[in-house]
Amino acid sequence: MICDDVRNRLSAYVDSELAASDLADLEAHLHECSGCAADALRRMKMKHMIRGAAARYSPTPEFRIRMERSIRAKKKPSWSSSWLPRLAMAAIAAMLLIASVAVWETRSDRDRALAELTDMHVATLASANPVDVVSTDRHTVKPWFAGKIPFSFNLPELQNSEFSLAGGRVSYLHHSPGAQLLFNLRKHELSVFIFQEQSGGIPFSAADIASTKLAFHMETWSEGGLRYFVIGDAPASDVHALSELMKRAARA
């Protein structure tokens, strides 16, 4: 093999595109010819360095979240018959969001997190696709989250309760992925949010907290390294009942 011929094939060689039949001849030549071997080495090193140098730009977490939401928003609504018309819900959501800004003027970090969760709950209800996994079966919903969030959780048996599971979706709080589960109770919808408890992350003490803002009731607690939130416009006693179901499931 002459050097010109070899050098014309070196690009394909470093790109692992050389046919097997040519490979042995070329490598035999590289063992004998230091000039071609040096050229091959230089090309490999260049390819390697370009790979390192070109991995230069990263998307922001905000853009990633925006992108995921855009993709999900394009999905065809399949629940429209069982939900209020979208416009009406959007209007209600907008009014609630405006009200939330006016009422919660003196928000602590904790209040801000609670407000964010309320907003997420309201936005979910206003969405054409409230959940990404649509199922009343906890054995379908729970496995759906595997690989999507960095933890696992238990869902309660609801057969003897008034609650029914509607589905779930991945949600984000302070850029941490978590689970949002939607439950129905009579005419009410309740969200259960579950996130990993992080030191310095979600600003809550280990103690249970129950709070009421506007018409929403919320309970939050921490268990097994996870922070739970139950929120909805149902009476506080119902929010508490769902919280107890979740707690019992977590301890099961």
Added chain:
Amino acid sequence: MADIRIDSGSFEELAMPLFAQMYNFAHWLTQDASEAEDLVQETCMKALKGFDSFRQGSNFRAWIYRILRNTFLTSRTGLKTAALSLDDEESGLPEPVASGTPESILMADVDYLKIQDALEALSVQFREVILLSDLEEMSYQEIAETLAIPVGTVMSRLSRARKAMREALTDAKVRSASR
């Protein structure tokens, strides 16, 4: 009729793992963070809309990169760069190498910054083919699908792009040595 919910779900599962590298590639094409975001956003929306036309089992990465690149070429920045087209038609064969003249760039002197500068200075056609091969590690066949050109043209364009890259790096060395 196929359930669009399922299609959208599988679209997300196919597209989101490529999200960061698509953004990186888009940034290299547009040379601007905000334009890169717009490009990725528009690409994903177009791809989702046309997802029905994507044949399951064929190469999703080549498919969505082709949409990204075509979207770029019809953008304002892309149209500007398209005006600076390749200077001569490609033969379909790799660039012949002159006999006995190994380009002896001392790679020890080349760092990431110089490579990034050289990549930026390349024409978009050269830059993209190098990125698809060296960064994305696409095969010649995948690059051919992405750029909608024959495999032979991929080889010759890659060869010419690498030569331009070596020259840019040599120039940079000369410039820094003469300072």
